[in-house]
Amino acid sequence: MTEKPAHSAPGSVTPEPLHQRRTFARSIASLDEIFAFVRALLDARGVGEADAYAIVMTIEELFTNMVKYNAAGSGRIGLEIECGSDAVVCRLTDHDSERFDVTRAPDVDIHQPVEQRRPGGLGIHLVRRMVDALDYDYSGRRSRISFRRTLTGTAAGKENASVGSASGGSDKPGLT
Amino acid sequence: MFEIGYGEDGVIALSGRFDAAQCDKAQGFIDAAGVPHVFDFRGLEYISSAGLGVLLKAHKRLLASGARLRLINVNNHIYDIFRFSGFDKVFDVAR
Numbered sequence: 001m002t003e004k005p006a007h008s009a010p011g012s013v014t015p016e017p018l019h020q021r022r023t024f025a026r027s028i029a030s031l032d033e034i035f036a037f038v039r040a041l042l043d044a045r046g047v048g049e050a051d052a053y054a055i056v057m058t059i060e061e062l063f064t065n066m067v068k069y070n071a072a073g074s075g076r077i078g079l080e081i082e083c084g085s086d087a088v089v090c091r092l093t094d095h096d097s098e099r100f101d102v103t104r105a106p107d108v109d110i111h112q113p114v115e116q117r118r119p120g121g122l123g124i125h126l127v128r129r130m131v132d133a134l135d136y137d138y139s140g141r142r143s144r145i146s147f148r149r150t151l152t153g154t155a156a157g158k159e160n161a162s163v164g165s166a167s168g169g170s171d172k173p174g175l176t
Numbered sequence: 177m178f179e180i181g182y183g184e185d186g187v188i189a190l191s192g193r194f195d196a197a198q199c200d201k202a203q204g205f206i207d208a209a210g211v212p213h214v215f216d217f218r219g220l221e222y223i224s225s226a227g228l229g230v231l232l233k234a235h236k237r238l239l240a241s242g243a244r245l246r247l248i249n250v251n252n253h254i255y256d257i258f259r260f261s262g263f264d265k266v267f268d269v270a271r
Contacts, residue, residue, distance in 0.1 A: 031197045110262025119229025129260045163256040
């Protein structure tokens with residue numbers, strides 16, 4: 001993976017953001033294709049592994065939710081990625097969906113006794129801790145989830161950077 | 177690619193990317209293995225919430241015998257995911 005310089009040299013030009021969009025079949029089997037698409041873009045920008053992990057995982061969690069909770073929807077699911085020098089913004093769009101605002105899903109109580117822990121709901125819980133902003137928009141059966149991840153840097157010294165968001169995560173509702 | 181199998185020491189070893197598309201494969205192997213209690217994550221690059229669900233199910237099966245799921249050679253990024261999910265307090269996780 002190409003490493004991005006931690007600081008630009010004086011007089012250097014900040015690269016234009018890389019911006020790509022594609023659609024994917026409404027199926028968990030699309031994940032391999034999605035990972036390849038996303039990693040190619042992130043690697044081209046020199047995004048570090050911790051940031052890449054968080055971005056890829058967030059996309060997986062949001063995409064699989066769309067597939068799982070709207071399997072009967074028609075058409076493909078859109079993924080748009082804008083990779084700037086200091087942040088990555090992604091948008092997932094389902095054009096045939098009922099409203100479901102993932103930003104309002106409750107957090108998981110991670111302190112519950114293990115006997116009460118259930119596997120469900122963890123996806124959004126983890127997403128909130130890996131992104132700096134998570135937004136939902138719904139209009140005329142179009143459901144769109146957007147997130148922003150501030151990049152923690154890609155210099156060699158950041159190898160031990162956390163997958164967690166540097167800002168502490170996006171706003172999260174209280175437990176129900 | 178995700179792989180799950182027995183390592184040289186007989187411990188179940190995972191490698192590659194443990195995402196939602198791999199859960200059936202993982203679950204099938206674990207079910208056939210009986211009640212495994214140690215997983216070697218040396219070759220595992222990535223896990224998502226779907227993979228955590230498979231591990232939680234394996235752990236709950238062990239609870240009946242008083243044992244606890246032990247995960248070894250966990251990389252830093254995956255350890256972060258365990259921390260955020262609270263599973264670092266549930267499983268015995270070694271880096």
